[in-house]
Amino acid sequence: MTNEEVVILAREAGLSIDPAYLPGVAHNIGVLAEQIALLFDPPLDPLAEPAPAFRA
Amino acid sequence: MTMLMAAGERLLITAAARAVREGRQSAVALIEARLERIERLDPVLNCFTAVMAERALREAAAIDAMVAAGRDPGPLAGIPFGVKDNYDVAGRVTAAGSIVNRSRAPASADAILVQRLNRAGAVLVGTQNMDEFAYGFTTENAHYGATRNPHDRLRSAGGSSGGSAAAVAAGLCDFALGTDTNGSIRVPASFCGLFGIKPTFGRLPRTGTFPFVHDLDHLGGFARNVADLALVYDTVQGYAQGDIACRDRPPVPVSARLDQPFSGRVGLMGGWFDELADQQGREAAAQAATALGASEMAILPGAARARAAAFVLTCASGGNLHFAQLRERAGDFDPATRDRLLAGTLLPANAVLQAQRQRERFREEVSELFERYDVLVAPATPCSAPLLGQPTIRIGGKDLPTRPNIGLLTQPLSFVGLPIVAVPICNGALPIAVQIIAPPWREDIALRAAAELERAGVAHSSEVPM
Numbered sequence: 001m002t003n004e005e006v007v008i009l010a011r012e013a014g015l016s017i018d019p020a021y022l023p024g025v026a027h028n029i030g031v032l033a034e035q036i037a038l039l040f041d042p043p044l045d046p047l048a049e050p051a052p053a054f055r056a
Numbered sequence: 057m058t059m060l061m062a063a064g065e066r067l068l069i070t071a072a073a074r075a076v077r078e079g080r081q082s083a084v085a086l087i088e089a090r091l092e093r094i095e096r097l098d099p100v101l102n103c104f105t106a107v108m109a110e111r112a113l114r115e116a117a118a119i120d121a122m123v124a125a126g127r128d129p130g131p132l133a134g135i136p137f138g139v140k141d142n143y144d145v146a147g148r149v150t151a152a153g154s155i156v157n158r159s160r161a162p163a164s165a166d167a168i169l170v171q172r173l174n175r176a177g178a179v180l181v182g183t184q185n186m187d188e189f190a191y192g193f194t195t196e197n198a199h200y201g202a203t204r205n206p207h208d209r210l211r212s213a214g215g216s217s218g219g220s221a222a223a224v225a226a227g228l229c230d231f232a233l234g235t236d237t238n239g240s241i242r243v244p245a246s247f248c249g250l251f252g253i254k255p256t257f258g259r260l261p262r263t264g265t266f267p268f269v270h271d272l273d274h275l276g277g278f279a280r281n282v283a284d285l286a287l288v289y290d291t292v293q294g295y296a297q298g299d300i301a302c303r304d305r306p307p308v309p310v311s312a313r314l315d316q317p318f319s320g321r322v323g324l325m326g327g328w329f330d331e332l333a334d335q336q337g338r339e340a341a342a343q344a345a346t347a348l349g350a351s352e353m354a355i356l357p358g359a360a361r362a363r364a365a366a367f368v369l370t371c372a373s374g375g376n377l378h379f380a381q382l383r384e385r386a387g388d389f390d391p392a393t394r395d396r397l398l399a400g401t402l403l404p405a406n407a408v409l410q411a412q413r414q415r416e417r418f419r420e421e422v423s424e425l426f427e428r429y430d431v432l433v434a435p436a437t438p439c440s441a442p443l444l445g446q447p448t449i450r451i452g453g454k455d456l457p458t459r460p461n462i463g464l465l466t467q468p469l470s471f472v473g474l475p476i477v478a479v480p481i482c483n484g485a486l487p488i489a490v491q492i493i494a495p496p497w498r499e500d501i502a503l504r505a506a507a508e509l510e511r512a513g514v515a516h517s518s519e520v521p522m
Binding site (some may be wrong): 031 | 360361363365367368382383386387391394395398399400401402403407409410411412413415416460
């Protein structure tokens with residue numbers, strides 16, 4: 001992700017990020033993207049849910 | 057009354073407290089000895105963010121007065137302890153390793169766990185250094201400095217509860233409380249060669265502590281042997297209001313059962329937990345598993361996804377928690393924390409929801425494994441303590457950035473809230489710990505297995521010459 005793309009994302013989120021921080025933030029988004037990719041392979045069962053369901 | 061324990065001399069907590077309760081040891085003298093040791097060693101180790109000498113001496117004097125009056129001050133009488141900087145201490149701002157929190161009001165009361173320890177006679181000597189807002193594994197804090205490992209002062213004490221672990225390892229206090237979101241008790245226990253416990257999620261009330269990730273935060277502690285750890289754990293157990301995640305379950309005291317031989321079914325964790333540990337870590341886990349009678353390798357195929365989910369949720373939740381401050385005063389954050397939290401605020405909802413949905417799947421995977429095993433054994437860290445500032449660690453034949461990867465082996469397990477006891481194995485120049493992992497609510501099994509390893513001479517904390 002480029003610094004410019006981080007600025008656009010941040011604006012959407014209501015943040016104004018100091019330009020000095022942009023490379024660090026972009027780097028961390030890259031690290032997160034690698035982890036996120038793992039979460040989608042293989043696909044989850046549609047019934048997998050995060051609800052705090054009680055079990056007997 | 058005589059002073060039996062010189063500064064730094066190490067007795068079992070139970071023995072030291074008994075000496076105080078029976079009037080053979082002055083609590084004031086015990087605390088003075090620890091304060092002298094803190095004064096001498098902490099300028100180098102940097103374990104404490106605040107030393108509360110006045111409060112500690114006042115409480116110790118009250119204990120001596122109780123003994124003189126024929127009253128029992130409790131099972132932890134006069135025992136000095138510390139707490140991580142994210143525990144409330146009455147009259148003090150809970151900084152949680154930040155300067156951002158300095159504008160908050162001072163705490164009006166001690167954290168619930170501190171109150172329980174005080175009622176049992178333990179004496180708080182101070183608050184202890186941590187990674188800012190608990191977001192790290194090395195306790196290299198831009199505001200309060202790095203905590204140094206007592207075994208090698210050029211190395212990390214681990215984090216984020218690094219000040220607490222280093223203080224116990226160096227004999228600056230007899231036990232300490234920390235927090236563990238992704239491994240922040242188990243990692244410093246490994247690097248400092250201590251026993252540590254991270255109970256089941258929801259076991260201990262977090263009331264009066266500063267949060268990091270609400271659905272991953274656990275409280276727990278460090279000690280130099282299993283009996284001490286179990287005694288502290290027994291003392292702090294029990295439901296309390298103020299923490300919505302705390303389950304209203306009766307305490308399950310363990311101390312009296314530590315002597316029972318352990319005979320459960322044991323699995324040595326393979327796959328992720330084997331491939332991402334170095335030779336020392338793998339050997340330590342194998343040694344512990346063998347001593348407990350393990351005969352099989354246990355696999356959790358979803359460990360990588362569980363770790364990824366914990367990684368993503370931590371970043372997103374931390375960013376959400378600190379969003380207002382990140383918007384107003386991002387420059388006041390530790391740079392190592394700031395950039396990750398800012399990234400967390402920008403994560404797509406799709407990724408966060410997917411991470412949350414992974415939890416149920418992994419929980420079922422873990423539950424199936426516990427149908428075959430009573431405890432699982434895995435290395436706690438990929439390696440022993442790295443140097444402070446060391447940029448990379450070598451894992452699985454690759455050089456990976458140090459800070460985010462020290463928790464590779466702890467994160468998948470806390471993701472589903474399992475109770476875990478970290479057990480130090482001294483099989484190298486530096487200590488390393490293994491994780492004894494039990495089914496939910498079975499801390500008793502993990503502690504009994506740890507006691508078995510201690511009796512067998514496999515696990516023990518190592519003395520730090522100072």
